[in-house]
Amino acid sequence: MIQVTDTGTGMDAATLSRVWEPFFTTKAHGTGLGLPMAFAVVRSCDGHMTVRSTPGAGSTFEIFLPETAEQEQVYSTVIPSLPGARGSETLWIVEDDEVLRKMVSGILAVDGYRVQEFARVADALARAGKGTAPHLLLLDASETDAVKLGRALRERNPQLKLLAVSIDSPASALRDFPPRSFAHLPKPFALSTLLRSVRGLLDTR
Structure with missing residues (x-):
């Protein structure tokens, strides 16, 4: 404690x-x-x-914090300054954890992005059905209907980028995306890594 x-x-x-x-x-x-x-x-x-x-x-x-049987590791950490990662693109975030969703969307909004957040993939699918599509979709690709959402958005925006957030590599959800149109962000992740991943993916052509 x-x-x-x-x-x-x-x-x-x-x-x-x-x-x-x-x-x-x-x-x-x-x-x-x-x-x-x-x-x-x-x-x-x-x-x-x-x-x-x-x-x-x-x-x-x-x-x-829970007790662990692992041996104590003593080391020092140098925390680098956050990268310049500002943008103005539209991002969709699908995350059922409200605290995490609000935190990530708030951080990206502060950096200038236009952020639309959804608690469920079904909610994002309903919005996609109205003909709108973001520049980048950030979601846990292991979620049910995640592949369906990715396909629906790519039909409306062939340049869509996907940032797949999950503990394991979501290979099945990435089959429909060209190699330079997606990236995997393993959980848990640092704020600096999130910002770099979003900006780097959007800048990839």
């Missing part, structure tokens, strides 16, 4: 109930993505995150 405690102004019950909500912020220029991103990372490691806070008495955050 990792515990972080501050001596700030604390939070009332109404604020405390929304701390994990993407884009919720009490700051004038905040993004509301910090705590949802932390929560998503901890959950991706099969962990849990809690918060206790009282107005005028600060806040305490606790991160619980």
